[in-house]
Amino acid sequence: MxxxxxxxxxxxxxxxxxxxxxxxxxxxxxxxxxxxxxxxxxxxxxxxxxxxxxxxxxxxxxxxxxxxxxxxxxxxxxxxxxxxxxxxxxxxxxxxxxxxxxxxxxxxxxxxxxxxxxxxxxxxxxxxxxxxxxxxxxxxxxxxxxxxxxxxxxxxxxxxxxxxxxxxxxxxxxxxCASRGMKVVLTGKTSHAAAPQDGMSPADALALLMPQMAELGKGGPLDADFALTTVTHASLGEATFGVAPGQAELWVTLRTVADARMYSLIEEAEALVAQAASDQGLGFEITYEDVFExxxxxxxxxxxxxxxxxxxxxxxxxxxxxxxxxxxxxxxxxxxxxxxxxxxxxxxxxxxxxxxxxxxxxxxxxxxxxxxxxxxxxxxxxxxx
Missing domain, CATH: 3.40.630.10 (Zn peptidases)
Incomplete structure (x- = not known):
């Protein structure tokens, strides 16, 4: 050149x-x-x-x-x-x-x-x-x-x-690595902050899921069993003092070396969400973005x-x-x-x-x-x- x-x-x-x-x-x-x-x-x-x-x-x-x-x-x-x-x-x-x-x-x-x-x-x-x-x-x-x-x-x-x-x-x-962004939306019911018992807050479920998701994939050797889960974003309710929250979001990046391990990691993560939502009487929706094989x-x-x-x-x-x-x-x-x-x-x-x-x-x-x-x-x- x-x-x-x-x-x-x-x-x-x-x-x-x-x-x-x-x-x-x-x-x-x-x-x-x-x-x-x-x-x-x-x-x-x-x-x-x-x-x-x-x-x-x-x-x-x-x-x-x-x-x-x-x-x-x-x-x-x-x-x-x-x-x-x-x-x-x-x-x-x-x-x-x-x-x-x-x-x-x-x-x-x-x-x-x-x-x-x-x-x-x-x-x-x-x-x-x-x-x-x-x-x-x-x-x-x-x-x-x-x-x-x-x-x-x-x-x-x-x-x-x-x-x-x-x-x-x-x-x-x-x-x-394979990776994908998992977006979890938890839905309950808002209430006046003076009467939170009349609503259905997803706060406890969000607080439970954040460490559970982080523990689900701890990394380790980069082999076929490798799995890493990274909590990247969480939000709860609106930025106000007068309303007890009725919705929460949790974003988690799932990462594996092998596609087969990704599929099993997805099942494990979705099971945690379903259980937390069921225990708290919440609705939930899971979607995926930035999907890389x-x-x-x-x-x-x-x-x-x-x-x-x-x-x-x-x-x-x-x-x-x-x-x-x-x-x-x-x-x-x-x-x-x-x-x-x-x-x-x-x-x-x-x-x-x-x-x-x-x-x-x-x-x-x-x-x-x-x-x-x-x-x-x-x-x-x-x-x-």
Missing amino acids: TPDTLARLTRLRHELHQTPELSGQEEQTAVRIADELRARGADQVLTGIGGHGVAGVFDSGQAGPTIAIRCELDGLPIQELSDAAHASRISGKGHLCGHDGHMVMVLGVADHLNQNRPQRGRVVLIFQPAEETGQGAIAYRADPKFSEILPDYVFSLHNLPGLALGNVQLCEGPAN ACVNASDAVDILSRSCTETGVQCEVTSTPQKFSEDFGQFGKDAKAAMLWLGSGVEHPQLHNPDYDFPDALIPVGIEIFVAAIQQVLSPINLR
């Missing part, structure tokens, strides 16, 4: 960083990405996939496998705290997970493909919406346009604070990424320990051999979703080189996979 190309990609990353859009709202980001793909000579640009998703296709016109490289379009509803000249210009929104950097790396792959067309098969560059809510990959795969670009291999990466800058961690098998890396795809790191001189640790946080990239593994790697953002770098997080520009060429090496492995004329 020439210094001019890197400088251009860095400027583009900064521009994307200044104008983040939330999950499901990535309209202008998608327009910009589609324009950038056309400018880089993509043979086909598909838009509106699963919402605002985009795909750029580089087709050799010859028989061969289809390899996809996936990144994310969305930002977060978090106010950025930064003095950087390229800080977010949108109040209350920020690219504080590094998706701006991920997009630019994939566009850097497009730069390479524009000058080095695939000799066989196809390369599809996937720009996916709504990763942060867990809905984007599901919607992208469900869109009829996806059948036109159905891949044999899919690769992705995510930057990882806490890991040395530019180093790679690659997980065999389960790579990211477990992300599992395919062994063939892991081998390709591991070799790509070796070929590009990137230090790579292959591990069997998954990340606790979730990723909807695992959805693509239902159609193809898929794997995601973790690219170090620096040991002392601010954590993902922190208000002072910013993607390290030094990672841009590293990610591009790894992806290009993976493409060359899969689409080499002598590769018989």
Whole structure:
């Protein structure tokens, strides 16, 4: 990569960083990405996939496998705290997970493909919406346009604070935990605060459920039995002194390594809610949001990424320990051999979703080189996979 190309990609990353859009709202980001793909000579640009998703296709016109490289379009509803000249210009929104950097790396792959067309098969560059809510990959795969670009291999990466800058961690098998947000609404009956006995308050049930939920999943080793429950929000009644409460809400994040353990954890958590509500004579409703299935890396795809790191001189640790946080990239593994790697953002770098997080520009060429090496492995004329 020439210094001019890197400088251009860095400027583009900064521009994307200044104008983040939330999950499901990535309209202008998608327009910009589609324009950038056309400018880089993509043979086909598909838009509106699963919402605002985009795909750029580089087709050799010859028989061969289809390899996809996936990144994310969305930002977060978090106010950025930064003095950087390229800080977010949108109040209350920020690219504080590094998706701006991920997009630019994939566009850097497009730069390479524009000058080095695939000799066989196809390369599809996937720009996916709504990763942060867990809905984007599901919607992208469900869109009829996806059948036109159905891949044999899919690769992705995510930057990882806490890991040395530019180093790679690659997980065999389960790579990211399953998780979902459980929202519990308890319903009783309000009464005057001077006569609480004439109402039906959910206060006791809420007070009971909060520690019960926290105890239900205590974490531990990241294996098939791992379960972690985190109480993230609770509310009771209205902010007034004159009314005894008639409704309460409890939000809990459920997290497991394996999908099977998630299903059993759901049953256990719902049983606790049903019992508490029954004991107090309350009605209840349970709904789920931000649902992520477990992300599992395919062994063939892991081998390709591991070799790509070796070929590009990137230090790579292959591990069997998954990340606790979730990723909807695992959805693509239902159609193809898929794997995601973790690219170090620096040991002392601010954590993902922190208000002072910013993607390290030094990672841009590293990610591009790894992806290009993976493409060359899969689409080499002598590769018989």
